[in-house]
Amino acid sequence: MTVSPLRVCIIGNSHVGALKEAWDEIGADHTSVEMTFFAARGRRLKDLVVDGNALRAGGPDAAGLSQFLSFTSGGLEQIQGDAYDLFLVYGWGQRFVNLSVVYSLAVLRACVFQRGLTSLQYDITEKVRAITNRPIFVAVSPLLSVWPEEGPTHSYKTVLDIFRDVYASLDVHFVTQPEETRDTQNRTLSEFLIGSRKLDVGGGAQPHGAKDELHMNAAYGRIWLDHFLASLPAYPKAASVEKAGSV
Amino acid sequence: MNPYTSQPAHAFWSPAVAKRNFLDIEGLWTPKYSIPKSRKIATFGSCFAQHIGRAFDKRGYTWLRTETAPKMLSAENAKRFNYGIFTARTGNIYTTSLLAQWVAWALDGAAVPDEVWEKDGRFYDPFRPNVEPDGFASAQELITSRNETIRAFGEAVRTADVFVFTMGLTESWWHRAEGYEYPMCPGTVAGTFDADQHEFRNQRFGAIRKTLRATIRRMRQENPKLRFLLTVSPVPLTATATDNHVLVATMESKSILRAVAAETAEDRSFIDYYPSYEIINSPVYRGSFFEPNQRSVNHHGVDHVMNMFFNCLNAQFPAKGPVSQDPKKETQRAAPDKTEALSDDDLVCEEELLASFGKEH
Numbered sequence A: 001m002t003v004s005p006l007r008v009c010i011i012g013n014s015h016v017g018a019l020k021e022a023w024d025e026i027g028a029d030h031t032s033v034e035m036t037f038f039a040a041r042g043r044r045l046k047d048l049v050v051d052g053n054a055l056r057a058g059g060p061d062a063a064g065l066s067q068f069l070s071f072t073s074g075g076l077e078q079i080q081g082d083a084y085d086l087f088l089v090y091g092w093g094q095r096f097v098n099l100s101v102v103y104s105l106a107v108l109r110a111c112v113f114q115r116g117l118t119s120l121q122y123d124i125t126e127k128v129r130a131i132t133n134r135p136i137f138v139a140v141s142p143l144l145s146v147w148p149e150e151g152p153t154h155s156y157k158t159v160l161d162i163f164r165d166v167y168a169s170l171d172v173h174f175v176t177q178p179e180e181t182r183d184t185q186n187r188t189l190s191e192f193l194i195g196s197r198k199l200d201v202g203g204g205a206q207p208h209g210a211k212d213e214l215h216m217n218a219a220y221g222r223i224w225l226d227h228f229l230a231s232l233p234a235y236p237k238a239a240s241v242e243k244a245g246s247v
Numbered sequence B: 001m002n003p004y005t006s007q008p009a010h011a012f013w014s015p016a017v018a019k020r021n022f023l024d025i026e027g028l029w030t031p032k033y034s035i036p037k038s039r040k041i042a043t044f045g046s047c048f049a050q051h052i053g054r055a056f057d058k059r060g061y062t063w064l065r066t067e068t069a070p071k072m073l074s075a076e077n078a079k080r081f082n083y084g085i086f087t088a089r090t091g092n093i094y095t096t097s098l099l100a101q102w103v104a105w106a107l108d109g110a111a112v113p114d115e116v117w118e119k120d121g122r123f124y125d126p127f128r129p130n131v132e133p134d135g136f137a138s139a140q141e142l143i144t145s146r147n148e149t150i151r152a153f154g155e156a157v158r159t160a161d162v163f164v165f166t167m168g169l170t171e172s173w174w175h176r177a178e179g180y181e182y183p184m185c186p187g188t189v190a191g192t193f194d195a196d197q198h199e200f201r202n203q204r205f206g207a208i209r210k211t212l213r214a215t216i217r218r219m220r221q222e223n224p225k226l227r228f229l230l231t232v233s234p235v236p237l238t239a240t241a242t243d244n245h246v247l248v249a250t251m252e253s254k255s256i257l258r259a260v261a262a263e264t265a266e267d268r269s270f271i272d273y274y275p276s277y278e279i280i281n282s283p284v285y286r287g288s289f290f291e292p293n294q295r296s297v298n299h300h301g302v303d304h305v306m307n308m309f310f311n312c313l314n315a316q317f318p319a320k321g322p323v324s325q326d327p328k329k330e331t332q333r334a335a336p337d338k339t340e341a342l343s344d345d346d347l348v349c350e351e352e353l354l355a356s357f358g359k360e361h
Helices: A016-029 A062-073 A105-117 A120-131 A156-166 A218-234 A236-245 B013-018 B049-058 B075-080 B096-108 B139-159 B205-222 B246-265 B276-281 B299-316 B327-333 B350-357
Strands: A006-012 A033-039 A048-051 A054-057 A078-080 A086-090 A136-139 B040-045 B117-119 B122-124 B162-167 B171-175 B198-202 B227-232 B271-273
Touching: A006 A016, A016 A033, A016 A218, A033 A062, A048 A120, A054 A062, A054 A120, A078 A120, A086 A120, A105 A156, A105 B075, A120 A136, A136 A218, B040 B049, B040 B096, B040 B139, B049 B162, B049 B299, B096 B139, B096 B205, B122 B139, B139 B205, B162 B205, B162 B246, B205 B246, B227 B246, B227 B276, B246 B271, B246 B276, B276 B299
Parallel strands: A006 A033, A006 A086, A086 A136, B040 B162, B162 B227, B227 B271
Antiparallel strands: A048 A054, A054 A078, B117 B122, B171 B198
């Protein structure tokens, strides 16, 4: 009996680099999963446009963006809504909101909604939802390793619960950052900064500078993907997709 | 020869007032001390004080804010949660005794009452009943937030160069047994009024003066360089708890506060009084600075008050270098402020809520 692999589409910015590096290392161990990446640095993917049931490059430099899509996906210039079993939208400026507890939950909520609804990540998630009814998973960028905030802050769970509310109308699953990668102060452990490399969009994966506190390394990517893949059966839609694929 | 012959023109009604268009009346204030733009200015008090902080900020002065909204919060939301209204998130401090209460909490570590008002599962701060529009999620959240405001108020006293305080009311509500004061009568915004527990006091001249002097003295012990600028809110009472007609109660209240300000500022070089109350209320201005309800001050009034303030300040202590008379140009140099875009007539005035809790008329 042939088991069809679970087709996962990952759309993101530079933070996807850690996942891609990790997948290159561990992908062979996950033959039941097929991952396709569509990524570009910074906010380049803001020019993705909905075209029927696909996303394609638009904007003033559509040709350049098409090249990024093609390079990172291995030759595809469009994201087809029916070509994947589930989607993961990862990164962009959708940062965790680390707010001191001197601010009320209502203030925190206003901040998260404001940041969430106006983010590129939300915009792209809306576009993905426009091309598919299949499960969409969303993850914010990794927690910073250094925060200027002093004193206790609202908990990771509290903030993520609000992010879930932000995205409620898009019917997505929110993915949390693995616990073993963060400390009690909502920071990513600094060991995951070591050796992080820039997203390869055609010129090779160059190392991030020593001052970079945003981007994580392949070790982080491995842990993140392990958690993500392990969590999929917990989501009914993803589980049903997996089941259907295994017929 | 008599003492009047050497008096300046502004001492005579005819040339200073009667022969002028009221908008051309000038020199109503002779500042005692200069306020360079680098000086840190704290603003607290009644509703009208909100205009003063904003006006300083618009003109590039250093309006001190020791409790600020998260940077990511929009201006609209920041105002909704009462950030950027005063230097710290105290809400309105209507009376000198309320000011004394904040000073005792912030500087002397006086015990803060543990009273919390619960309404429909939300929690309201009796001492800042309107800062969180839908109340706090829990009593603990409320206390954490209040402690931050107390910290921020203390920081304001310790670090400010000028402390602007607008006196608003003589009428006040107290916890009879515990002896602490509420800015709003319990049972209005939230809480439950209990005649046995809650006491009305219409404070008199002597007590207000004594409290204000003692409070200023205490604040200067903490910060010897601190100077004061007193004003009296020109805004009439929304409602009175006395037996008087509200118009009579208003005049009595404001007259007392005005007299306290005069006596407090009179012989002290570090305490000044700015006559915003006179500018709005004098018959010379024919009530033109009020909205049709004859209570709310319109933006023309606010502009006139604040333009007069800066004109007088610059006349007495000319700024070094070119001085723009255009607040918009000054704004460009000012630190960005989320409240800047707010309408001047969009004040946060808890006392106005009283009107909602009176009888239907």
